[in-house]
Amino acid sequence: MTRRRMFLRMITASLLRRRSRMLIALLSIGIGATILAGLVTIYYDVPRQMGAQLRSYGANMILLPEGEEKLDTERLEQALAQIPAEELVGATPYRYVRLDMTSRQQSFTSAGTDFEQVQKTSPYFSVEGRYPESTREVLVGKEIAETIGVRVGSTMELTYQPAAAFASGSAAEDRVPGATLSGSAEGWSGGVVYVTAALDGDARIAQITIDASTQTEEYGGRADEDEAFAAQFIGKSLPLTLGTDVDALSGATVTSAAVVEALNTARAEAAPVQPRTLNFNVVGILVTGGEEEGYVFMSTEDLVSLTGENKLDVAELSVLANADQLEAYAAAITGAEIGVTPRLVKRVTRSEASVLEKLTALVFLVTAVVLLLTMICVSTTMMAVVSERRREIGLRKALGASDNSIRAEFLGEGMFLGALGGVMGAVLGFVFAQVVSVNVFGSSITFQPLLLPITVIVSMIIAALSCLLPIKRAVAIDPALVLKGE
Amino acid sequence: MSLLELKNVSKIYGELKALDNVNIHVDQGEWVAIMGPSGSGKSTMMNIIGCMDKPTKGEVLLDGVDISKESSKHLTDIRRDKIGLVFQQFHMVNYLTAVENVMVSQYYHSLPDEKEALEALGRVGLRERARHLPSQLSGGEQQRVCVARALINHPELILADEPTGNLDEANENIVLDLFAQLHKEGTTLIVVTHDPEVAEAAQRTIVLEHGRVAREVINENFGK
Numbered sequence: 001m002t003r004r005r006m007f008l009r010m011i012t013a014s015l016l017r018r019r020s021r022m023l024i025a026l027l028s029i030g031i032g033a034t035i036l037a038g039l040v041t042i043y044y045d046v047p048r049q050m051g052a053q054l055r056s057y058g059a060n061m062i063l064l065p066e067g068e069e070k071l072d073t074e075r076l077e078q079a080l081a082q083i084p085a086e087e088l089v090g091a092t093p094y095r096y097v098r099l100d101m102t103s104r105q106q107s108f109t110s111a112g113t114d115f116e117q118v119q120k121t122s123p124y125f126s127v128e129g130r131y132p133e134s135t136r137e138v139l140v141g142k143e144i145a146e147t148i149g150v151r152v153g154s155t156m157e158l159t160y161q162p163a164a165a166f167a168s169g170s171a172a173e174d175r176v177p178g179a180t181l182s183g184s185a186e187g188w189s190g191g192v193v194y195v196t197a198a199l200d201g202d203a204r205i206a207q208i209t210i211d212a213s214t215q216t217e218e219y220g221g222r223a224d225e226d227e228a229f230a231a232q233f234i235g236k237s238l239p240l241t242l243g244t245d246v247d248a249l250s251g252a253t254v255t256s257a258a259v260v261e262a263l264n265t266a267r268a269e270a271a272p273v274q275p276r277t278l279n280f281n282v283v284g285i286l287v288t289g290g291e292e293e294g295y296v297f298m299s300t301e302d303l304v305s306l307t308g309e310n311k312l313d314v315a316e317l318s319v320l321a322n323a324d325q326l327e328a329y330a331a332a333i334t335g336a337e338i339g340v341t342p343r344l345v346k347r348v349t350r351s352e353a354s355v356l357e358k359l360t361a362l363v364f365l366v367t368a369v370v371l372l373l374t375m376i377c378v379s380t381t382m383m384a385v386v387s388e389r390r391r392e393i394g395l396r397k398a399l400g401a402s403d404n405s406i407r408a409e410f411l412g413e414g415m416f417l418g419a420l421g422g423v424m425g426a427v428l429g430f431v432f433a434q435v436v437s438v439n440v441f442g443s444s445i446t447f448q449p450l451l452l453p454i455t456v457i458v459s460m461i462i463a464a465l466s467c468l469l470p471i472k473r474a475v476a477i478d479p480a481l482v483l484k485g486e
Numbered sequence: 487m488s489l490l491e492l493k494n495v496s497k498i499y500g501e502l503k504a505l506d507n508v509n510i511h512v513d514q515g516e517w518v519a520i521m522g523p524s525g526s527g528k529s530t531m532m533n534i535i536g537c538m539d540k541p542t543k544g545e546v547l548l549d550g551v552d553i554s555k556e557s558s559k560h561l562t563d564i565r566r567d568k569i570g571l572v573f574q575q576f577h578m579v580n581y582l583t584a585v586e587n588v589m590v591s592q593y594y595h596s597l598p599d600e601k602e603a604l605e606a607l608g609r610v611g612l613r614e615r616a617r618h619l620p621s622q623l624s625g626g627e628q629q630r631v632c633v634a635r636a637l638i639n640h641p642e643l644i645l646a647d648e649p650t651g652n653l654d655e656a657n658e659n660i661v662l663d664l665f666a667q668l669h670k671e672g673t674t675l676i677v678v679t680h681d682p683e684v685a686e687a688a689q690r691t692i693v694l695e696h697g698r699v700a701r702e703v704i705n706e707n708f709g710k
């Protein structure tokens with residue numbers, strides 16, 4: 001038989017045949033390890049748990065357009081691509097427009113949004129009735145609902161007055177935003193030049209198509225192919241003056257003048273954009289206690305139908321990340337140069353961070369205290385074990401045990417207990433953490449495989465440390481005194 | 487040839503001289519009994535010879551080495567290698583079986599060997615009780631296990647401090663027979679006893695009184 005086997009045989013015999021005392025030591029290690037494993041599990045899980053919990057306080061990042069131009073779906077998508085999908089709880093686009101309720105001679109700010117996302121980024125919204133699920137359904141803020149006296153089940157006729165309606169109403173510029181203008185003018189030797197231009201919301205030319213097929217091929221006929229010539233028109237407001245606002249195509253002044261004239265005439269004759277009206281069913285009243293109660297919410301599709309343009313004012317994001325990560329994502333969005341400015345909702349991210357910090361500090365503190373108590377408890381038990389086994393230790397020494405043998409035996413027993421208590425603690429600790437998690441956070445946790453070795457190793461270290469003082473006592477035992485035949 | 491020699495050995499506890507200028511010598515293979523009233527210093531002397539204690543004064547030569555000057559670590563080595571101990575209280579590790587108790591001695595000495603340990607138990611007539619815990623053995627049986635444990639590593643010197651003090655007649659005889667066998671095999675034996683009958687089994691009796699050697703008696707009847 002090898003010495004190691006005898007060593008193990010002695011240790012296991014000591015543990016198994018002296019059960020009651022060892023059970024106390026095992027119990028204290030086991031309980032310590034349980035709390036340790038439980039707290040470590042919670043420690044690792046809390047940020048996740050709390051993060052998800054805290055997300056119910058609303059968006060923690062806001063995306064705004066950089067500069068004048070409004071956001072659109074495409075740029076929003078590009079910005080969202082900078083955030084890992086699994087961390088993005090929700091992203092809600094908002095477009096704010098004033099709509100009229102002609103029947104009541106009221107107008108209020110309406111928001112076009114995505115209700116599925118709203119429920120993710122603003123989980124604290126409370127709705128009497130339900131969220132709109134299809135088009136032509138609106139969610140009315142409580143304040144508005146009370147003012148105009150609508151309830152769930154009422155209908156509302158909402159009208160979008162293009163910008164002109166709000167302004168003086170006569171200026172030509174006010175009549176044309178978002179319109180597509182088509183016009184024609186006589187060019188070289190009686191040939192007609194056709195021009196179509198799409199205007200943006202600010203009545204500037206966004207796109208232009210020129211048909212100069214009637215013009216002389218090498219001269220004016222180039223007007224519909226020359227990209228540089230066409231490019232001059234983009235971003236300009238009508239009317240235009242040739243030579244000042246745009247330069248003529250070289251060798252084709254007459255044709256160029258015809259293009260400008262066609263555009264100016266078309267603008268002058270443009271009919272004001274017609275107000276658009278849609279009928280909505282009120283399916284829910286929104287109660288938030290905040291300014292949202294002063295809005296009417298509808299689907300983005302409905303708002304696009306009313307305004308004719310698919311633009312966004314802002315997007316609210318709820319991201320499952322700590323302040324540092326959020327900063328990093330914001331930097332990535334800025335760095336992507338897509339004309340989107342990210343803003344962190346500091347109030348939310350900061351309080352999240354501080355809550356988590358305090359919580360982890362607390363868990364850390366409790367863990368340290370538990371470990372210390374465990375150590376004291378195990379140490380006391382081992383101390384009792386040593387004095388209980390004084391005669392045995394004296395005998396072993398008399399039989400030739402060196403100090404190191406005595407140390408090894410007690411350390412061996414201690415670490416064996418530590419390992420056993422550690423396994424026990426890892427299992428019970430997980431159960432403990434699970435119970436805490438379910439009761440406090442209302443969600444379950446997954447078992448971390450690493451928890452087992454960590455708990456076992458820490459328990460063994462704790463047990464070993466607890467044995468140091470008792471071992472010192474054991475080594476100091478004088479065999480002569482202990483074995484005195486009295 | 488002398489195995490053990492005590493030269494002017496004293497052990498002083500404060501005012502009390504537990505051993506007072508003791509001179510003794512024991513030959514290799516000799517069987518010596520130590521007698522004396524309680525408190526006369528017998529155990530103190532055995533502890534010193536057994537390398538568990540050091541004298542206040544004097545020299546203790548074991549196999550020519552002065553153990554009175556050795557470090558306690560070295561003393562442990564010497565004790566392990568040369569000495570087998572038997573105590574009045576049958577000290578056993580109470581959670582180990584008889585055979586495991588014997589193997590503990592092997593473990594500290596060299597290598598545990600269960601077969602050899604079982605043979606040693608056979609010698610003391612306890613082959614059948616090898617798997618019993620001390621609590622399941624009688625006092626006499628426990629002391630026999632202790633003898634088996636003392637002889638397992640073939641020590642040069644066996645020290646027994648009142649080995650039969652707590653034994654009945656039958657067990658006392660078994661233990662004495664074992665000593666006689668060991669003596670025949672050449673083991674040196676020093677046996678402390680109160681019992682004149684046990685002393686008579688030895689070749690020579692040293693009588694201690696008040697920490698001094700009062701007299702020495704050669705046993706004329708030895709071996710008869």
Ligand SMILES: Nc1ncnc2c1ncn2[C@@H]1O[C@H](COP(=O)(O)OP(=O)(O)O)[C@@H](O)[C@H]1O
Nearest residue numbers: 499502504522523524525526527528529530531
């Ligand atoms: N550690 C000690 N401290 C003080 N006195 C001791 C110690 N050990 C033994 N003595 C004393 O030394 C004397 C001899 O003791 P001991 O050798 O045990 O006697 P014996 O074994 O012959 O009965 C006794 O008076 C005892 O009280």
Ligand SMILES: [Mg+2]
Nearest residue numbers: 485528529530
């Ligand atoms: Mg004594």
